[in-house]
Amino acid sequence: MAAAFFAAACSDDKGGGGEPTPPEISEKYYAGGLLGTAFNTTSVAYEQPTPAVNNAGMAQAFLNGEALFEKPFTADDTGVRKGLGPLYIRTSCLHCHPGYGHGQRIEGQFNTNRIGNGYLLVLFDEDDNYLTSFTGMPQTQAVAPFKPPIDETKIMISWHDYTDEWGNKFPDGESYGLIYPEVSIPEDAYYVPLIGVKGAIPYSGVNVRLESTIGIYGTGLLDAIADADLKDEYIRQEQAGVSLNPAIFANGNWVKTYAGTSHPLRFTYALSRGPLQDAAGANAIWNITNVTRSNRRYHYMTDAYAQVASRDADVQQDFYRLFPAQNKTGNVEADIYSYLMAPDKDLAVEMSDDDYVDFMVWHRGLAVPAARDLDDKIVQQGDVLFNKIGCATCHRPTWTTGEDRYTDPSGFFADADSRLPRYPNQKIWPYSDMVQHRLFMQNDIRTGWCRTTPLWGRGLSRKCTGADDRLHDCRARTVIEAIMWHGAAQSDARSTVEKFRELSKSERDAVVKFIEAI
Template sequence: MRKRLFFLSFFAVILCSCNDDDNKSSTEPVEVDDAEWYSGGELGTTFTSTSFAYEQPAPAVDASMAQAFKLGEYFFENDYNQNPSGAFTGLGPLMVRRGCLYCHPNYGHGKRQTEYRANKNGNGYLLVITDDTDTYLSSLTGMPQTLAVLPFKAPIDESKIKIDWKNFTDEWGNKFPDGESYSLIYPEVTIPEDAYYVPLEVTKNGTTTLVPHSKVRVKLESTIGVYGTGLLDAIDAEDLKAEYVKQEQAGVSLNPAIFANGNWTKTYGNTTHPLKFTYALSRGPLQDAAGANAIWNITNVTRSNRRYHYMTATYAKVASKDTEVQADFYKHFPAQNKTGDVEKDIYNYLMAQDLDVEMTDKDYESFMIWHRGLAVPAARNLDDPTVDKGKKLFNKIGCTYCHRPTWTTGDDVIHDPSGFFAENDSRLPRYPNQKIWPYTDMVQHRLFMENDIRTGWCRTTPLWGRGLSELVTGASDRLHDCRARTVMEAIMWHGNAQSDARKSIEEFRKLSKAERDAIVEFIDAI
């Protein structure tokens, strides 16, 4: 029985070929609902469409928050360091990056890379390292680190990481019926065994075992833009649940690890909050997700509610026994000479739960005001006849099922599992009762791409503002590992015979070149 999808129940009478009238160009004025220009609603939209479009404060950032917003921006845009005092201290002992802009060039999506270098601006790649059952290696952090401060050594020697871009030919020979062709590529990543500083271990059901190198799997996931995440956080949990229920009742294949039988099978941590963020839906409320997490674990900068390193015990054991690390440890960390037993002092430092606070509460507050206060760029050219035509076709062939155009935010009650921010915290920008246009259902689906994302399940990425990526970041790469260099390539990666979007791609292939191009123009306009 075809699992695929949604279109069978919700779009039973659509998905037909366009008639002759659809092929006629129109010069008639296009009527656009005024609200549709406001992608982030009245409280979350900026009408700046320059190269600074992704970094604008939302109207919800009032005068009382303006200075804090700029300070938070300052923390996002600068590197951390090892200085014992002054600004941006606290880097290390291990890091994924030295600062935020490396992963989020000009606040946008990461760029496609041909080599893995953490210090290269625009490299938004995070390594996803598992065994052959998609279980993360427990000897590495979930976001594996390739940088370290002296005298420590990185868990992975990034100079030995190899990214190969492979050509892929789909069942249609990468060609539309009218003869237009396209190309598809995907990455394969290899890391030799001698690049790992730690043993390759996996923990299942409380038991830790070694993983043969032959069973280690490495994939890439790139970062997405950080703008508009406060608006997605404002979507009410019950409204999100209603979307899942609707799709389940329609026979849509949902990730049973997230939702089944009308209810959540997994929520965030020890909370009842639904999972919203990251491709893997590993994070819940924004105040304990995305930037709130990254400002700590990417750079290992501690704060009052996280006074410990982003670190594995396996790494701490290996480093504490490393004679080269031991030889210089007290030189770089004199205050840690607490017992005279260097192995013990190293291990205790790396595993400590009461480290000094490196990012003050006030600075963290400013960072989150900035993060939650980033606006979404307004839609553009919606009154253009070609864009309007693309919009209608986008809906007609069923793309709006996963890329749901609109949501209305709830009362925007602040959720923070750490308790740092209160439910009605006046310090943070809020977006109550806003009609927004993110073009995502916030649900995971499967595309069955070659060398697919870990587990195969991937949250529908919001499309808002992405058409400005080339202008803002210098690249327009799309999908979870930047395999799509253009919108057209991203669309065609949805076409696997098992893909949840297969029916839409079949209909897309029936369109004329002008109609296909109109859909691309529409996607770039929103």
């Protein structure tokens, strides 16, 4: 039946802007709209191409990009996936995104070679500023003779029980558990000095948090939401008295946009990225692996690291042997520093333009799994309650994409470049307002502000990734735990959680079943 649905959704194929003929089912099943939904509920549900990809004849490019995502890069100087390092975070994207979904909760040693560990370290000072001696996503791996900025074998993750003000119980007596992570990094694990925006800081002044990856399916559809519509959502919430991050939006206008452009910030928990063509995977395929390409012809690196490594006797001893082409002056310290901090023209391109285009076809072309069981009476009851108690205030159910004349601030892709799939005028169901809110959780995310994570497709997480972990650091093991972490006294979702607590068990179960169905 799924195959029949998919075939129907792909008929009348005329290219990226064509309107396929839909099966005769409710539009709410089309989580990604007619051009962005895949009717697949198997363990590869997150990995499907959108109808728009197939419409535009991009199926092979999608498969090529998929291989770049899934397979490891190497430190070789030849081959398709060459150029890993000199520092890196993971050897492949799949390490962080098991089954293309959310990262998994990890306990004990912080081991980046473990498939499913989607954690990125967040290092910041007492004023919530990132440490400047480390890259924004700190690296814990290196290619010989270099040493990692942080020795990950010494990083440990521990989990602690938390009891909320209600004693982790609903009024009818049903209980739930809450846990949160703490990260410990001993001082001797740091290879580089601890430097913040105001200069050197003491070891005691360093804060460490975890942020996990989220599902990457449907990111092209989120990119297709018009900038003006995102602004309208901020205006609507501001006028309704919702607390907004003043560093992002205030008094009816943007305070901060992406990289000096007119584009609003829309991707990552911290809203650090704008258009998809210069965000999320477009950034990660470079800085996670440190593989250069024509529009990123430099290393993901800090000057603080280059200074330390260039003076390291161990690195100096083997540098010319392992990097003979870099013996340019005979001054090994100068040559090491120059290699690490080389200007664009002095570094070879390791990922070809064709490979990068294929990767972005894949990235922009990942479909959203169709919703499931929406004709179930309990799911329908949960839908009503989800809206009634206020969940939909932040987890906004629907958007309609714009013309999707996408842009690329990096200049690699032209506006609405024909090499990438497009999703114009699609009604989509991500269940996110794309806005940051605060939950005031124990050991909270840096700054406390976190973008509302889309809920679409999350009910398939265990089948696709092997885990149900939710929230920014995987602290929620179930939907109930995720909801109850929204309930702190100062939380923006406090009133919704209070109403959720007053529901009967069958009503709470209905809300959970609905969330798992969408």
